[in-house]
Amino acid sequence: MMKVLMINGPNLNLLGIREPDIYGSKTYQDLCFFIEAVAKDSDVTYEIRQTNHEGLIVEWIHDAYQKFDGIIINAAAYTHTSIAILDALKAVGIPSIEVHLSNLDEREEFRKISYVGKACLACFSGKGFESYKEAMLYLEGELKR
Numbered sequence: 001m002m003k004v005l006m007i008n009g010p011n012l013n014l015l016g017i018r019e020p021d022i023y024g025s026k027t028y029q030d031l032c033f034f035i036e037a038v039a040k041d042s043d044v045t046y047e048i049r050q051t052n053h054e055g056l057i058v059e060w061i062h063d064a065y066q067k068f069d070g071i072i073i074n075a076a077a078y079t080h081t082s083i084a085i086l087d088a089l090k091a092v093g094i095p096s097i098e099v100h101l102s103n104l105d106e107r108e109e110f111r112k113i114s115y116v117g118k119a120c121l122a123c124f125s126g127k128g129f130e131s132y133k134e135a136m137l138y139l140e141g142e143l144k145r
Contacts, residue, residue: 001045002069002143004136006035007057008050009076015101022102024128034129035136044069044140054078054085061088070139071096072132075116079104082115089119095142099135100125 008028011018016027032048039046047068049060057075064071071094075085079098089096098117103126105112117123121142124134 001043003067004044004046004070004072004139005060005064005068006046006048007060007071007073009057009074009078010052011076012050012074026129031129035132038133038136042140054082058084058088061085061092064094065092068094069143070094072099072135072139073116074099079114079116080110086115086119089116095139096120097135097139098123099131101128101131102126
């Protein structure tokens with residue numbers, strides 16, 4: 001069975017109360033339940049993690065080396081600022097997918113820049129929880145090749 005590490009970055013723990021006009025009214029727990037439901041019938045196990053700390057994301061990526069077959073990452077605000085996360089993804093060489101709840105192209109100008117995406121096979125965004133489902137299905141397809 002294939003293993004995928006799903007990393008969620010800063011402020012995603014506040015889903016449901018954080019800018020619901022952008023991120024919706026569902027909670028982070030709802031997101032985890034959604035991911036588990038999507039994964040239920042797949043050949044992939046998902047380990048879901050969330051942190052507000054950049055260094056911990058880097059450590060999780062390092063620790064994923066030779067333990068996980070893929071990474072799905074919503075680096076949240078670190079998407080636009082973290083060369084450290086980019087370098088970690090490049091260093092381990094694990095097939096990775098970038099995901100976002102909101103459409104970054106319709107947000108502030110600074111959110112249109114993704115350092116993390118430079119190390120990812122694809123990016124899925126702008127569809128709320130469905131962005132995660134699309135990322136999961138895409139990565140599963142890539143891993144099965």
